[in-house]
Amino acid sequence: MLSEFIDSDLFSYLYPVTLIASVVGGYIVARKYWVKKNRIWKPSGIEGGVIGFFSLVISFTLIIAGNSMRDRVALLHQEADGAAQMLRDADLYGSTQADSIRSYLKDVMRAQILFDSLQSYDPAALRATVTRRSVSFWKNFAMQDKQSDSTWRKINLFQPHYNLFTSSFYRFVYSYEERMSLRLILLITISSYLIGILVGFMSGMQPEKNLLVLVIYVFLVTATMETILDVNDPYQGIVRPNYENLKDIYVTIKR
DSSP states (O other): OHHHHHHSHHHHHHHHHHHHHHHHHHHHHHIIIIITTTOOOOOOSHHHHHHHHHHHHHHHHHHHHHHHHHHHHHHHHHHHHHHHHHHHHHTTSOHHHHHHHHHHHHHHHHHHHHHHHSOOOOHHHHHHHHHHHHHHHHHHHHHTTTTOHHHHHHHHHHHHHHHHHHHHHHHHHHHTTOOOOHHHHHHHHHHHHHHHHHHHHHHHTSSSOOOHHHHHHHHHHHHHHHHHHHHHOTTTOSSOOOOHHHHHHHHHHHO
């Protein structure tokens, strides 16, 4: 339930609002309960360490999100490599089996490209469709002319490329459902609010009002957090894997 809320657009809209509220809250507390009452607050130096720790955590989280996206792109390229190798293998067979290979690749890649372009995200349905098509293809393909030794040698050469294509596909689709640890997301969210209160408080204690630091903090943290959430959710995010490699091979097959 909580993870679904974090993935939702509502959280993306509420986060900067609540972050601003934390900064404003810290600023108001400083002005109302310290400055107006002439109370003295002396920085201890720990504040900089706390902010530095938060910066380290959010940087670490951003790196994890970036690595997840890089892994998805790598799997997509592996899948495209497997498809290209299967196409080259098709030239070793007769027209019937070659057409079967091309038809199989075309069906699987079309389903995957539609999965991305139409944004009708149902990974279970996509996996079920590809699984049925793969079982049907391999059963018909491998059982043809099974008495022929030359055919079996060709199949033994073909099978690693087929395995590369299918395994990369499944790993890629399953990666869409992987998310960073919910505890880590909650850690940086709550930490950003606490640091926001601290930054607002420290700015409020200054004799002259200066909102520049507050604006920069809210902008940087919001932009970083939204980027992390965007990359963490490839279903709805703007930063998503590039399908051009797969699309180019699909266009080649259709010719």
